[in-house]
Amino acid sequence: METKKKSAFSKLMEFAGNHKYFSYISCVLAVISAWVALIPFYDVWCIIKEVLEVRPDFSKAVHITSYGWQAVGFALLAMAFYIASLMCSHKAAFRVQANMRVYMMEHIMKLPLGYVESKGTGKIRKIVTDSSAATETYLAHNLPDKAVSYATPIGLLAMMAVFDWQLGIISLIPAVLAFVIMGTMMMGPKMAEDMKQYQNSLETMSAEAVEYVRGVPVLKTFGQTVFSFKRFKAAIDDYEKWTIDYTKAMMLPMIGFTVFSNAIFAALIIAAYVLCGNTITDTFLLNLIFYILITATLTTTLMKVAYAGESQMIVEDALNRMDEILDVKELPNGTSDNKIKDASVSLKNVKFSYDDAKTNAVDGISLDIKAGEHIAFVGPSGGGKTTLASLIARFWDVNSGSISIGGVDVKNIESDKLMDTISYVFQDSKLLKTSILENIRMGRPDASDAEVLDALKKAQCSDIIAKLPQGVNTVIGSKGTYVSGGEMQRLSIARAFLKNAPILILDEATAFADPDNERKVQLAFENLSKDKTVIMIAHRLSTVTNADRIYVLKDGKIAESGTHETLVDAGGVYTHMWNEYNKSVNWQVGKAGKAI
Numbered sequence: 001m002e003t004k005k006k007s008a009f010s011k012l013m014e015f016a017g018n019h020k021y022f023s024y025i026s027c028v029l030a031v032i033s034a035w036v037a038l039i040p041f042y043d044v045w046c047i048i049k050e051v052l053e054v055r056p057d058f059s060k061a062v063h064i065t066s067y068g069w070q071a072v073g074f075a076l077l078a079m080a081f082y083i084a085s086l087m088c089s090h091k092a093a094f095r096v097q098a099n100m101r102v103y104m105m106e107h108i109m110k111l112p113l114g115y116v117e118s119k120g121t122g123k124i125r126k127i128v129t130d131s132s133a134a135t136e137t138y139l140a141h142n143l144p145d146k147a148v149s150y151a152t153p154i155g156l157l158a159m160m161a162v163f164d165w166q167l168g169i170i171s172l173i174p175a176v177l178a179f180v181i182m183g184t185m186m187m188g189p190k191m192a193e194d195m196k197q198y199q200n201s202l203e204t205m206s207a208e209a210v211e212y213v214r215g216v217p218v219l220k221t222f223g224q225t226v227f228s229f230k231r232f233k234a235a236i237d238d239y240e241k242w243t244i245d246y247t248k249a250m251m252l253p254m255i256g257f258t259v260f261s262n263a264i265f266a267a268l269i270i271a272a273y274v275l276c277g278n279t280i281t282d283t284f285l286l287n288l289i290f291y292i293l294i295t296a297t298l299t300t301t302l303m304k305v306a307y308a309g310e311s312q313m314i315v316e317d318a319l320n321r322m323d324e325i326l327d328v329k330e331l332p333n334g335t336s337d338n339k340i341k342d343a344s345v346s347l348k349n350v351k352f353s354y355d356d357a358k359t360n361a362v363d364g365i366s367l368d369i370k371a372g373e374h375i376a377f378v379g380p381s382g383g384g385k386t387t388l389a390s391l392i393a394r395f396w397d398v399n400s401g402s403i404s405i406g407g408v409d410v411k412n413i414e415s416d417k418l419m420d421t422i423s424y425v426f427q428d429s430k431l432l433k434t435s436i437l438e439n440i441r442m443g444r445p446d447a448s449d450a451e452v453l454d455a456l457k458k459a460q461c462s463d464i465i466a467k468l469p470q471g472v473n474t475v476i477g478s479k480g481t482y483v484s485g486g487e488m489q490r491l492s493i494a495r496a497f498l499k500n501a502p503i504l505i506l507d508e509a510t511a512f513a514d515p516d517n518e519r520k521v522q523l524a525f526e527n528l529s530k531d532k533t534v535i536m537i538a539h540r541l542s543t544v545t546n547a548d549r550i551y552v553l554k555d556g557k558i559a560e561s562g563t564h565e566t567l568v569d570a571g572g573v574y575t576h577m578w579n580e581y582n583k584s585v586n587w588q589v590g591k592a593g594k595a596i
């Protein structure tokens with residue numbers, strides 16, 4: 001769907017489907033309502049006219065009541081049209097909001113998984129929900145109001161020209177001035193930019209607040225409370241600055257706008273003195289009273305235009321934020337008829353860099369993993385282990401080179417097929433807020449309860465289930481159901497068991513709370529790894545000693561590769577890492593010994 005260089009309204013209408021007609025009808029009804037709402041003013045004019053004509057014998061004013069009822073009738077009719085207009089506008093707005101969310105989510109599902117991971121699910125959620133909510137307010141309320149605010153001056157103009165064109169023009173002068181101030185100073189490009197900055201600083205402040213609260217345990221442990229409060233404080237200061245700047249920038253235009261839009265009747269009174277001097281006629285008096293009454297409508301209308309303009313800026317900003325996500329290219333889905341012949345993985349001169357990064361995170365890596373081999377990626381932090389594993393699972397597409405699975409380039413494998421071929425067990429396991437049973441069943445939706453239970457057993461989860469209040473039916477994250485990082489990883493191993501994909505990528509957790517958990521996770525990994533091609537991102541060398549081959553990754557390149565034994569003897573990066581590892585193990589044992 002083309003989303004650029006279009007007005008906010010036409011962008012929104014693309015999401016409305018057939019419901020766009022409700023938006024159009026809503027505007028038409030709002031216009032009718034605006035014009036019908038002017039008729040009671042004509043009735044009032046007739047009443048004043050009759051009063052002036054019959055004075056001083058007011059008993060002759062026999063039409064006043066009928067004019068009065070007519071005014072009430074038209075006021076009610078105008079209200080009915082307005083309500084009907086709002087009903088239509090809400091119908092369209094809710095449909096647009098729903099379609100927008102569905103469209104965004106469908107798009108997000110096709111984006112590189114790496115993008116979703118690095119952008120942050122919280123931020124994406126905020127854009128999807130908040131931006132679509134902003135469009136709802138705009139379409140449901142501001143659009144009909146905008147129609148009213150354009151229709152009313154046209155209706156008024158017609159009426160004013162009919163009754164007394166001179167007074168009409170005079171009452172329009174302040175209105176036009178207010179309108180000019182609004183158009184140039186309150187809604188110009190500068191204000192749109194200020195509004196954007198304001199929204200940005202609001203977003204940063206919310207994000208910093210969340211980070212601050214999430215980091216409280218770490219901050220307290222390291223006694224860094226005051227220091228780290230600085231970032232949050234800086235975000236608050238920035239927000240304060242923008243709010244004050246925005247308010248200051250708005251102050252003069254707002255004063256001008258309010259003065260001019262409320263001064264219409266004052267202009268009329270001054271004009272009356274100038275135009276008539278001491279000889280005021282009945283007709284002039286009648287028209288003057290009529291204009292003074294009716295200009296109140298003009299003031300309200302101008303206010304509505306101002307609010308509609310502000311909400312237009314908000315909706316445009318919301319649409320731009322959505323475009324940030326919609327502009328990210330979806331990963332093209334593979335369609336090759338070539339069959340994946342086995343669970344082998346082959347990389348040929350693979351290069352990849354993250355957006356805006358100066359260096360390649362993976363820089364010309366070639367390797368071949370035969371079906372059924374167990375290999376490990378080790379190396380210093382930032383060496384490219386996770387990135388390389390993500391490329392194999394096609395969370396990102398390579399910049400150059402190629403990755404193939406079973407002889408077929410991953411770009412040509414249909415995404416469902418690719419996901420059936422690979423199981424990725426993340427370090428920070430992804431569990432949803434639903435029952436354990438359903439969480440595990442995601443591995444294979446048609447699995448029976450018995451199969452899920454079997455997977456849980458193989459993944460060493462029996463003790464987790466036993467301690468939960470409702471066993472496998474316990475909802476993760478519900479009250480009283482705390483699962484530790486290690487337990488969570490075992491649960492996601494159970495999910496991988498159920499999926500039973502021939503290639504397994506395991507991102508080993510860096511830290512475990514207790515040795516028992518660590519032993520169980522390792523046992524679960526071992527069970528899961530049987531008869532599969534395994535790629536392990538290892539952080540502790542103890543877990544890779546049995547691997548068929550170890551790749552040491554440094555600065556996005558393979559620094560060394562081979563079995564544990566050959567690498568230990570090679571005297572390179574791995575030897576150094578192994579020595580350091582042994583020192584740390586001995587140090588821990590020594591420390592434990594001392595403590596006892």
Ligand SMILES: Nc1ncnc2c1ncn2[C@@H]1O[C@H](COP(=O)(O)OP(=O)(O)OP(=O)(O)O)[C@@H](O)[C@H]1O
Binds near residue numbers: 118355357381
């Ligand atoms: N989402 C991202 N956006 C931008 N740069 C990234 C992203 N993820 C990783 N990087 C960068 O890419 C390089 C490789 O990182 P990667 O996470 O693959 O290393 P790693 O070996 O897995 O490190 P660790 O052992 O600490 O997990 C690093 O310089 C890192 O800063």
